[in-house]
Structures are given as structure tokens and as C-alpha cells.
Amino acid sequence: MDAHHGIPATLLDAIQFFADPDASLAFMVQLRWPDGTITCPRCQAAETSFLSTRRLWKCRACKKQFSAKVGTIFEDSPIALEKWLPALWLVVNCKNGISSYEVARNLGVSQKTAWFMTHRIRLAVQTGTFDKLSGEVEVDETFIGGKARFMHKGKRAEKITGRGPMGKTAVMGLLERHGEDGHSTVEAKVVPNTKRKSLSPEVRERVEAGSEVFTDTLKSYSDLGAEYVHGVINHAEKYVEGKIHTNGMENFGRSSSGRSREPTSASSRSTFSATWTSRPSGSTTAR
Numbered sequence: 001m002d003a004h005h006g007i008p009a010t011l012l013d014a015i016q017f018f019a020d021p022d023a024s025l026a027f028m029v030q031l032r033w034p035d036g037t038i039t040c041p042r043c044q045a046a047e048t049s050f051l052s053t054r055r056l057w058k059c060r061a062c063k064k065q066f067s068a069k070v071g072t073i074f075e076d077s078p079i080a081l082e083k084w085l086p087a088l089w090l091v092v093n094c095k096n097g098i099s100s101y102e103v104a105r106n107l108g109v110s111q112k113t114a115w116f117m118t119h120r121i122r123l124a125v126q127t128g129t130f131d132k133l134s135g136e137v138e139v140d141e142t143f144i145g146g147k148a149r150f151m152h153k154g155k156r157a158e159k160i161t162g163r164g165p166m167g168k169t170a171v172m173g174l175l176e177r178h179g180e181d182g183h184s185t186v187e188a189k190v191v192p193n194t195k196r197k198s199l200s201p202e203v204r205e206r207v208e209a210g211s212e213v214f215t216d217t218l219k220s221y222s223d224l225g226a227e228y229v230h231g232v233i234n235h236a237e238k239y240v241e242g243k244i245h246t247n248g249m250e251n252f253g254r255s256s257s258g259r260s261r262e263p264t265s266a267s268s269r270s271t272f273s274a275t276w277t278s279r280p281s282g283s284t285t286a287r
Contacts, residue, residue: 014089024081025055028068040064041071073120083107087117092125095255133176133185134208138246139215141194142253143168170194174206175249186252196220203228214244 008014018024033039038048038057045061058065069075074084086107090098104114145168173188187206191198199220204227207213213228215221216235224230231244239245 008089011089011093014086018082018085018089021055021080021082024085025068027085028081032068032072041066073124077116079109079113079117083109084117087114088121091118091121095252132208133174133187133206134211136177136212136214136243137207138175138177138249139172139199139203139207139213139221140246140249140253141170141172141191141199141218142250144171145169170198171253172199172202173249173253174203175252177248184248186249188252194218194220196223200224214246216246 008017018027029038037046038050039046040048040057040059040062042064043059043062045059047060048057049060050057051065056065056067069077069081074081077084087103090103090106098118100111100115100118103109103118104111107114109117170191170193171188172191172194173186176185178184189202191202196219199218200223203213203221203224207228209227211228212231213221213224214231214233215224217232221230221232233239233241233244233246239247
């Protein structure tokens with residue numbers, strides 16, 4: 001267990017910890033009501049009583065019963081927290097992504113159930129904070145998509161119409177270097193292309209003015225110097241010059257795109273707009 005955060009640090013820890021329904025409920029209660037005061041999600045009243053045999057609370061004000069799942073992504077689902085919480089752990093800790101088939105095998109549920117769970121979890125971990133990145137921030141972009149040699153001939157002819165990034169999806173990423181807790185925060189988002197009109201506004205929207213921003217020599221970032229301390233590294237000459245580099249963001253992009261396929265417009269495309277915290281050990285957890 002991660003003693004500082006009370007979160008399982010390994011898959012074995014997660015399986016053992018969340019296998020206990022009471023431990024899963026206590027973990028959920030601690031996250032949802034950190035001050036220890038259980039409030040009704042319907043009327044916000046604090047006068048509640050706990051029904052231990054059903055693991056429910058009853059509000060004394062509106063007389064309604066509610067569980068810890070009401071008002072969360074776990075609501076309206078018969079799936080127990082003992083399944084939901086390990087699934088959440090798997091999604092946010094597998095840096096190369098995890099398929100619904102693998103989640104189904106690990107948790108002993110059907111693939112359809114795992115698909116439903118992972119889509120809700122990925123929607124929940126999308127960036128929804130008003131806090132901007134600050135301090136030292138690395139910015140880089142990458143292209144995600146299947147390699148041409150692994151595609152069927154018909155699919156290859158449809159998608160690959162040129163060289164380089166043709167047929168792939170552009171993803172930009174911003175990494176705020178190690179904070180006080182020793183973790184680095186990454187925000188990644190699908191962008192239409194790597195032109196200035198697509199990248200530069202994203203930096204301004206997500207990074208606090210006056211921060212140090214490190215990029216490569218891509219001209220799309222050349223107008224950032226007016227609002228940021230802009231450090232540029234020329235990869236044709238070197239990869240590191242003091243603290244000016246984008247190695248952290250490039251490592252994240254390499255990990256994310258190593259076994260990923262192109263996100264679909266219907267669902268998975270939005271999953272790239274998420275905030276993650278990378279631990280020094282290399283594992284990742286959602287912020």
C-alpha cells in the first residue's frame with residue numbers, strides 16, 4: 001500500500017485490498033466524504049443513519065436511502081465496488097492502456113461489462129480542473145496510429161495516403177515537472193494538426209502565464225515567448241541543455257503510443273483528454 005495516499009501501490013495490493021466489500025466501501029467513503037460527514041446526495045442533509053446489513057445510508061430529512069455509488073460514475077450499475085475499484089486502478093495505472101478484454105479476464109466479468117466500466121472510468125478521468133499547469137512545463141506532440149505493415153491491404157490503402165504522419169492522429173501533451181509530492185502531471189489531448197493555430201492556444205489555455213515552457217524547435221511554438229519563459233531545445237544538435245529538454249513528455253508519448261491504435265471518433269478519441277500523475281517508478285495514477 002502507498003502509505004501516504006492510502007492507495008494500493010501494486011496490482012496484488014489492489015486485488016487483495018478491494019476484495020473485501022467493507023474495505024472497498026470504507027475506501028469509497030474516504031474519497032467521497034474526506035471530512036467524515038456523510039451527506040445525502042439528494043438534499044445535502046448531514047443527518048443520516050447507516051444500515052450496515054445493506055451497506056446503505058438513510059437520510060433523516062428526506063427519508064430516502066442512498067449508497068456510496070449515488071451521484072458517481074458507479075450509479076445505476078449492479079456491479080459491486082469490489083469490481084469497480086480494481087477496474088479503476090487498472091485503467092489509471094496501465095500506462096500503455098488496457099483493453100476491455102483484459103479487464104474482463106482480470107476481474108472475471110464479461111467483455112461487455114468491462115467495456116461499459118472502462119468507458120465510464122475514462123470519461124470520469126478527463127481533465128475537469130480549473131487549475132492550470134505551472135512552474136516548469138514540457139510541451140511536445142506525437143502521432144498515434146497503427147503501423148502500415150500491420151494493416152490489411154484495403155485498410156492501408158484507405159488510411160495511408162502519404163509518408164510520415166499521414167493516416168495517424170495528432171496528440172499534444174503538456175507535462176508539469178515534479179511537484180512537491182515528487183510526481184509529474186501530464187495533460188494530453190487530440191488536436192486537428194500540429195499547426196500554430198492548433199497548438200499555441202492549447203498552451204495558453206492550460207499553462208499559467210509566466211511559467212517556464214520547454215519545447216523543441218517546431219515553429220508552432222515560436223510565439224510563446226511573450227507570455228512565458230520559453231526554452232527551446234534543438235534536437236538536431238542536442239537533447240538536453242541544462243533543464244531545457246522535453247524528455248519527460250517524449251517518454252510519456254512513447255509509452256502511450258507504443259501499443260495504442262488510432263482513437264475512434266465515436267468514443268475513444270475523448271480518452272486522450274485526461275490528466276495523469278506519473279510516479280518516479282514509472283506507474284501512473286489519475287490526478
